[in-house]
Amino acid sequence: MKRALTPGTFDPITSGHMDVITRAAQLVDEVVVAVAASPKKNPLFTLEERAELVRQATSHLPNVRVEPFDELLVDFAERMEANVVVKGLRAITDFEYEFQMTALNYQLNKQLETVFIMSPPQYMYLSSSIVREIASLHGDVEGFVPDCVKEALERKFAC
DSSP, X not given: OOEEEEEEOOTTOOHHHHHHHHHHXXXXXXXXXXXXXXXXXXXXXXXXXXXXXXXXXXXXXXXXXXXXXXXXXXXXXXXXXXXXXXXXXXXXXXXXXXXXXXXXXHHHOTTOXXXXXXXXXXXXXXXXXXXXXXXXXXXXXXXXXOHHHHHHHHHHTOO
């Protein structure tokens, strides 16, 4: 079985993340969306909230499951028996960071491959941090995030 991880903080999950997850689900038998604890990023949503939002957003994808984690990605991949990491690439700045992470992960586990999915133009500049900022200023995030996330952001930033 080919099992892929799509890791991220997902604070919150965006339409760009959904694009990567959906496309990855077409390539492998199972996708594990690995929701990272990432405490140094000071997330808006708790790990449990983020994992639940990802579960809701991906519930229509039968070969996708969601697992929170707080360890090295290579260790989590081994525990999940994943063969590949699937990451999205938006702009050139993503490439530099992802190239570094891929090289380090390869040094830690030479059996774990990384595959990149290029973002389509409508998601090239979409990020969780931009979505959080728009929502915090009571802007409309329709189309940038799944409906369940839009509702959660509205609750978080209610006046």
